[in-house]
Amino acid sequence: xxxxxxxxxxxxxxxxxTLWEEGTRALEEEGHEVRVSDLYGMNWKAVVDEGDFAEExxxxxxxxxxxxxxxxxxxxxxxxxxxAEQEKVRWADVVVFHFPMWWFGPPAILKGWFDRxxxxxxxxxxxxxxxxxxxxxxxxLAGKRAWVVTSxxxxxxGFGARGVHGExxxxxxxxxxxxxxxxxxEALPPFVVYGAxxxxxxxxxxxxxxxxxxxxxxxxxxxxxxxxxxxGEYDDALVLRDDLAPGRCGVGVHRRDSR
Amino acid sequence: xxxxxxxxxxxxxxxxxTLWEEGTRALEEEGHEVRVSDLYGMNWKAVVDEGDFAEExxxxxxxxxxxxxxxxxxxxxxxxxxxAEQEKVRWADVVVFHFPMWWFGPPAILKGWFDRxxxxxxxxxxxxxxxxxxxxxxxxLAGKRAWVVTSxxxxxxGFGARGVHGExxxxxxxxxxxxxxxxxxEALPPFVVYGAxxxxxxxxxxxxxxxxxxxxxxxxxxxxxxxxxxxGEYDDALVLRDDLAPGRCGVGVHRRDSR
Numbered sequence: 431x432x433x434x435x436x437x438x439x440x441x442x443x444x445x446x447x448t449l450w451e452e453g454t455r456a457l458e459e460e461g462h463e464v465r466v467s468d469l470y471g472m473n474w475k476a477v478v479d480e481g482d483f484a485e486e487x488x489x490x491x492x493x494x495x496x497x498x499x500x501x502x503x504x505x506x507x508x509x510x511x512x513x514a515e516q517e518k519v520r521w522a523d524v525v526v527f528h529f530p531m532w533w534f535g536p537p538a539i540l541k542g543w544f545d546r547x548x549x550x551x552x553x554x555x556x557x558x559x560x561x562x563x564x565x566x567x568x569x570x571l572a573g574k575r576a577w578v579v580t581s582x583x584x585x586x587x588g589f590g591a592r593g594v595h596g597e598x599x600x601x602x603x604x605x606x607x608x609x610x611x612x613x614x615x616e617a618l619p620p621f622v623v624y625g626a627x628x629x630x631x632x633x634x635x636x637x638x639x640x641x642x643x644x645x646x647x648x649x650x651x652x653x654x655x656x657x658x659x660x661x662g663e664y665d666d667a668l669v670l671r672d673d674l675a676p677g678r679c680g681v682g683v684h685r686r687d688s689r
Numbered sequence: 690x691x692x693x694x695x696x697x698x699x700x701x702x703x704x705x706x707t708l709w710e711e712g713t714r715a716l717e718e719e720g721h722e723v724r725v726s727d728l729y730g731m732n733w734k735a736v737v738d739e740g741d742f743a744e745e746x747x748x749x750x751x752x753x754x755x756x757x758x759x760x761x762x763x764x765x766x767x768x769x770x771x772x773a774e775q776e777k778v779r780w781a782d783v784v785v786f787h788f789p790m791w792w793f794g795p796p797a798i799l800k801g802w803f804d805r806x807x808x809x810x811x812x813x814x815x816x817x818x819x820x821x822x823x824x825x826x827x828x829x830l831a832g833k834r835a836w837v838v839t840s841x842x843x844x845x846x847g848f849g850a851r852g853v854h855g856e857x858x859x860x861x862x863x864x865x866x867x868x869x870x871x872x873x874x875e876a877l878p879p880f881v882v883y884g885a886x887x888x889x890x891x892x893x894x895x896x897x898x899x900x901x902x903x904x905x906x907x908x909x910x911x912x913x914x915x916x917x918x919x920x921g922e923y924d925d926a927l928v929l930r931d932d933l934a935p936g937r938c939g940v941g942v943h944r945r946d947s948r
Contacts (some may be wrong), residue, residue, distance in 0.1 A: 438848050440738055440739070440751075441752035442752065443751045443752075470736075477729075477797055477798045478797070479699055480701060493699060493700035494703075495789075496842075496886075497792075519900075532737075533864075533867060537736070539734040539736045539737075539801075541801075545792065545797050552731040584927075585926070585948075587930075588926070590928060591939070592929040593928055594825060594918055594923050594927040594928070594943070594944055596862055596863075596865065596866065596867065596943065597938060598775065600940045601940065602861070603793075603859070603860060603862075604792065604793035604794050604863070608854065608860065639812070645872040662806075667846035667852075668844070668846055669850055669852050669853070670848055670853070671946055674853075679850035679856060680939050680941040681855040681860065681940070682854075682939040
């Protein structure tokens with residue numbers, strides 16, 4: 431497989447730095463091809479602004495971000511850094527997003543990667559031959575898979591089904607479902623390191639071992655069973671049919687195997 | 690009341706620009722004091738890096754972001770831009786976060802405001818006299834309230850209780866519960882503009898009218914009924930007691946009035 435490893439941490443000598451090194455090495459040992467986007471190392475620009483689509487912006491027209499991104503994408507006018515990342519995504523079978531969880535989501539530098547790279551026309555806002563919108567299980571990145579590797583200071587129990595921080599996969603719903611699945615990428619079950627703030631040498635070794643084991647299983651790993659938008663489970667108002675997860679509400683209903 | 694309005698949009702001539710202008714004007718008409726952080730206008734730095742705590746970083750020690758932020762916070766060593774924002778937050782009774790929803794969350798420039806401003810020691814990681822952690826309903830920002838004003842291209846039905854995009858308040862859980870409530874701020878019910886991509890002149894006028902009405906009600910608005918961490922609803926493992934929302938799972942259980 432071709433794997434793009436996108437990593438966001440300001441300190442190379444961190445648990446994230448170690449896991450990134452060991453994870454990519456394990457992939458190569460399995461015979462996979464690996465490319466890396468080290469966002470801090472690249473001094474990645476986090477913020478969508480007129481520099482991303484200079485020609486569009488120079489028109490003086492009122493700026494609609496999605497449309498400007500799409501016009502620039504189609505006309506080859508996106509900035510070099512964005513085009514380079516899009517090329518890596520095109521190349522990849524699996525994209526790994528590796529980050530410490532800050533405020534229950536990715537650090538701004540990685541959020542900015544999604545904002546800037548997954549442009550309209552490339553990752554979403556694409557239609558099929560009959561004009562239908564390809565989204566949720568389909569889209570510009572269909573056929574690829576995406577994997578979150580993250581770490582949190584808190585204990586695992588707090589992220590359980592009834593833990594105070596919220597169930598981990600539901601906390602990550604904007605990423606797993608709203609970003610990966612939305613663009614057509616299957617979301618693999620996240621690899622989460624809990625108690626990362628209190629990780630000693632033995633904890634490091636155990637965590638590295640677990641990551642390596644998961645990496646070896648990556649090719650055959652089953653994705654989360656999110657429901658496709660088109661396929662009859664949602665009605666024309668994009669609401670889940672009454673007979674599926676009957677009587678239940680909330681983001682959990684969008685998994686076929688939800689409780 | 691003292692209201693800090695934090696806004697993140699690259700185009701002043703946007704729906705967001707109009708709502709920001711009208712919303713802050715309505716606040717002033719009601720006699721409230723208003724300060725604004727226009728993140729794009731300020732050219733706000735989104736990314737946590739060594740510039741935020743230069744003295745800490747200069748030590749050559751391995752960087753632990755939370756600890757470095759806290760040491761710099763306590764020693765007055767945070768960068769000027771971060772200290773200025775913390776002072777505004779200290780001043781405010783209500784903080785408004787106003788943004789277009791990108792990938793089901795705030796744009797990177799605003800995510801970076803949370804990452805950089807809500808430092809350990811200031812907003813979280815604070816203890817009371819008996820050493821207990823003040824968090825979820827308590828914390829460095831206790832007594833304040835926070836309000837999301839946002840816009841999405843999609844229709845409202847897709848963000849309903851069983852809509853394909855996920856229930857809006859659950860999609861915003863990392864912000865409403867994991868950021869506001871975590872630091873002690875009560876989360877007010879978000880003001881969401883749906884169908885923002887297709888908003889014509891009449892839609893603009895109607896939306897402005899609705900925002901102005903909500904702003905007039907702001908002082909008396911009831912917050913979302915999230916459960917406090919300490920108060921007996923969670924056990925020592927931070928798991929919700931069996932007899933509360935019995936048999937149910939997912940982020941919805943953390944609201945007292947959840948279905």
